[in-house]
Amino acid sequence: MTPVWARKSTLVLLIAVLALAVFGTTTQTWITVTLDPDQAGQAAGGQNSLAVQGSKAATAVTALALVALAGGLAASIAGKVARWVITVIVVLAAAGIVTAAATVLSDPLSAAQGSIAAATGVNGSRAGTEVTAFPVLAVVVGILLALGALLIVPAGRYWKSRTKYDAAVSAAGAGTSATAAGPVDEIDSWDRLSRGDDPT
Structure with a gap:
């Protein structure tokens, strides 16, 4: 507390x-x-x-x-x-x-x-x-x-609260993790590529 x-x-x-x-x-x-x-x-x-x-x-x-x-x-x-x-x-x-x-x-x-x-x-x-x-x-x-x-x-x-930048980074990281855990389609591949990740 x-x-x-x-x-x-x-x-x-x-x-x-x-x-x-x-x-x-x-x-x-x-x-x-x-x-x-x-x-x-x-x-x-x-x-x-x-x-x-x-x-x-x-x-x-x-x-x-x-x-x-x-x-x-x-x-x-x-x-x-x-x-x-x-x-x-x-x-x-x-x-x-x-x-x-x-x-x-x-x-x-x-x-x-x-x-x-x-x-x-x-x-x-x-x-x-x-x-x-x-x-x-x-x-x-x-x-x-x-x-x-x-x-x-x-x-x-x-x-505990974060800045908008930190929240955006955190959300992006969560999205990356979720994408990695689930099946990857063409749209997900493009999204990951735009974030700098190599979907291959």
């Missing part, structure tokens, strides 16, 4: 949910910037504060979340070797997510410079920054995503 954690639907859904959760964090405010009083007047509308979304503070996180999502979905139809490749890809994507989010946490001002420059027209400004909980959430979910991806290989041993 297949354990709950090893079920294909469960594992693929888990990776998809985690990847979407990471993607969701990037749509939220990661950094709240308090602009320098000398530059606040240059900002659009004279605002003295600026909200920086995760997609702008760590642009790589959005792309890596989509890569992880695609990898998780691909695992549901992948063969044995392909599952190893997908596992590596998703783990690397998760590592990139954690690294990018941790970089924002360690130096939020640098991560916000692009948004500050876009709002004020000045690069390298000094401003106060306050980090929200979403970068931390991205780190935590990224770690969980990597752990979930590592389950693909051991769980794959319980997955």
Whole structure:
């Protein structure tokens, strides 16, 4: 009996949910910037504060979340070797997510410079920054995503379904065996010849 954690639907859904959760964090405010009083007047509308979304503070996180999502979905139809490749890809994507989010946490001002420059027209400004909980959430979910991806290989041993290619090969093999066991007529001979078998 297949354990709950090893079920294909469960594992693929888990990776998809985690990847979407990471993607969701990037749509939220990661950094709240308090602009320098000398530059606040240059900002659009004279605002003295600026909200920086995760997609702008760590642009790589959005792309890596989509890569992880695609990898998780691909695992549901992948063969044995392909599952190893997908596992590596998703783990690397998760590592990139954690690294990018941790970089924002360690130096939020640098991560916000692009948004500050876009709002004020000045690069390298000094401003106060306050980090929200979403970068931390991205780190935590990224770690969980990597752990979930590592389950693909051991769980794959319980997955009985095959790809369409494998099913076609299996059906062809069964047909060949059945033909070999029974009487061979002209039509069967041509069919075997088209498959590369010598009916003689």
